[in-house]
Amino acid sequence: MNGMFIDTSLCVGCRGCMTACKSWNELPGEKTTFTGSLQSMPDTTSKTYTLIKFYEHEENGRLRFDFFKQQCFHCSDAACEKACPEEAIYHTKEGAVVRNYDRCIGCDYCQKACPFNIPRIDTQEKKMHKCTLCFDRLENGEIPACAQTCTPGAIKYGNRDELWELAQKRLAEVKKEYPKANLYPSDKNALGGTGVFYLLINEPEFYGLPSEAKLKSTFSLWHDVVRPLGKIVPGLALGATVIAAVTNSVKKQREEGHGEQ
Amino acid sequence: MVSNKIFRFNKTMRFFHWSYITFYFLLAITGAFLYFDFLDWLRPLFGGAQGARIVHRVAAVGLIVSPIISFLLNPKEIWETLKYAYSWKASDLKFFGEFIKEFFGGHAHYEPQGKYNQGEKLNIVLQSLGWFLFILSGIVLWRFESFSPEVGMIALIGHDIAFIFTLAYVIGHIYLSLFHPVTKPALEGMLTGYVDEEYAQNHHPLWYTEIKSDKGKAKSKTKSKAVTVEK
Numbered sequence: 001m002n003g004m005f006i007d008t009s010l011c012v013g014c015r016g017c018m019t020a021c022k023s024w025n026e027l028p029g030e031k032t033t034f035t036g037s038l039q040s041m042p043d044t045t046s047k048t049y050t051l052i053k054f055y056e057h058e059e060n061g062r063l064r065f066d067f068f069k070q071q072c073f074h075c076s077d078a079a080c081e082k083a084c085p086e087e088a089i090y091h092t093k094e095g096a097v098v099r100n101y102d103r104c105i106g107c108d109y110c111q112k113a114c115p116f117n118i119p120r121i122d123t124q125e126k127k128m129h130k131c132t133l134c135f136d137r138l139e140n141g142e143i144p145a146c147a148q149t150c151t152p153g154a155i156k157y158g159n160r161d162e163l164w165e166l167a168q169k170r171l172a173e174v175k176k177e178y179p180k181a182n183l184y185p186s187d188k189n190a191l192g193g194t195g196v197f198y199l200l201i202n203e204p205e206f207y208g209l210p211s212e213a214k215l216k217s218t219f220s221l222w223h224d225v226v227r228p229l230g231k232i233v234p235g236l237a238l239g240a241t242v243i244a245a246v247t248n249s250v251k252k253q254r255e256e257g258h259g260e261q
Numbered sequence: 262m263v264s265n266k267i268f269r270f271n272k273t274m275r276f277f278h279w280s281y282i283t284f285y286f287l288l289a290i291t292g293a294f295l296y297f298d299f300l301d302w303l304r305p306l307f308g309g310a311q312g313a314r315i316v317h318r319v320a321a322v323g324l325i326v327s328p329i330i331s332f333l334l335n336p337k338e339i340w341e342t343l344k345y346a347y348s349w350k351a352s353d354l355k356f357f358g359e360f361i362k363e364f365f366g367g368h369a370h371y372e373p374q375g376k377y378n379q380g381e382k383l384n385i386v387l388q389s390l391g392w393f394l395f396i397l398s399g400i401v402l403w404r405f406e407s408f409s410p411e412v413g414m415i416a417l418i419g420h421d422i423a424f425i426f427t428l429a430y431v432i433g434h435i436y437l438s439l440f441h442p443v444t445k446p447a448l449e450g451m452l453t454g455y456v457d458e459e460y461a462q463n464h465h466p467l468w469y470t471e472i473k474s475d476k477g478k479a480k481s482k483t484k485s486k487a488v489t490v491e492k
Contacts, residue, residue: 011295011405076453078444085295085296086295086310105310105311105314107295107405108405108406109409109417111406111413112405112410112413112414113410114410114418117410121406123406126311133392140443143288163458196277216410216411216414218411218414218415218418218432221416221418222414222417222418222421225423226418226422226425227421229421229425230296230421230424231296233425233426233428233429234425234428234429234432235429236429237429237430237432238432240364240433241432241433241436241440243365244364244365244366244441245436245440247365248366248440250366252368253444
């Protein structure tokens with residue numbers, strides 16, 4: 001299985017990946033507002049699948065830029081796929097998590113379920129949009145547009161196991177300069193193994209990520225307890241009425257039989 | 262033949278009951294599209310998934326206002342019904358053991374019941390709590406994109422729980438009112454307002470004696486009155 005490794009220590013914030021993504025996916029530009037940062041826009045949208053987030057801060061009297069590439073993690077155990085009531089989200093054989101345009105009704109369950117808050121709804125069109133891992137490129141033996149365009153080589157796409165080994169090596173090197181550096185998700189098999197993983201130079205919380213990459217407890221409660229109950233409890237009620245209808249009609253017949261004797 | 266009829270449900274209660282369940286069913290069907298795949302064939306009736314979403318919202322407004330209008334029409338009736346339904350004592354629970362026997366065709370020995378028996382009281386409690394939960398969580402779901410994922414997920418859980426327990430009770434309620442030989446006569450009360458005296462005496466003896474004695478005293482204030490209908 002292939003995967004994507006994003007080494008944020010190598011990112012220079014050129015946003016070439018964002019442009020390549022827009023270009024390949026034929027996404028329009030969007031008006032945005034100046035937020036006091038060099039970051040292009042506050043968040044990903046239904047028309048912007050990936051965003052280089054800028055974390056400008058002062059360290060030892062010098063301005064520092066730290067970067068994070070926000071996009072879909074393409075989890076193997078994908079909460080969005082499980083949450084979708086229309087079975088519109090699925091895995092391609094290359095491992096990309098994608099949405100079937102015709103099935104999607106824009107209900108937004110996927111965004112609520114996602115541990116990383118990635119899916120975005122186009123409220124006019126009523127469809128969900130997010131990074132597709134360029135599954136159409138993958139199908140044709142190409143690598144995702146962002147990985148192909150990344151000049152400093154921060155985005156790598158290839159054999160997942162080899163990339164994970166590379167990530168371990170990079171982590172050991174980067175730790176010398178950034179002691180807080182870590183791999184995210186820290187567990188190779190978190191969420192069934194995410195198609196995309198990162199080398200971060202700050203703690204996950206610094207980037208607004210959950211400290212541990214796992215399904216949300218509210219999602220598990222909903223998906224594993226409440227939803228099955230929704231079929232079991234009304235089902236039991238229906239079953240009980242069917243049994244009662246039978247026992248009551250049997251009783252009625254018996255009483256009528258007694259009357260005839 | 263002369264059969265005595267007892268007045269049980271006034272216009273407010275009947276308006277409330279039928280308006281509420283009309284909206285409840287529209288909401289249940291359009292909502293269940295996201296739950297049960299076997300209902301997919303009904304979708305075109307509502308204009309597909311997007312049409313169903315609009316119907317769901319329109320019916321939601323109806324479900325919200327139906328109890329409120331009923332309350333404004335007759336605050337006393339609604340308030341006293343709620344007060345009655347929410348008053349419970351430990352021995353009331355015995356009703357349900359007996360009820361299960363009767364439900365499946367056995368013979369039940371109930372403690373004397375008032376205007377609403379314990380099962381009807383539980384229905385009012387569950388449906389009114391469900392109403393609150395539906396609205397609270399529904400407000401979040403209505404503007405789903407504007408709420409954080411955490412709040413959204415909790416609202417989804419709340420909406421589902423309200424649906425599960427009200428629906429289960431509704432299924433039993435429909436069976437009891439339309440098909441169950443013992444409880445069937447109660448339906449007339451919700452259609453015309455009047456129930457058979459015999460039914461009232463057997464099923465709601467506390468209430469029956471109460472209105473009989475009220476009638477004896479000829480109280481003008483009483484909500485419930487007994488009349489004789491020529492048949």
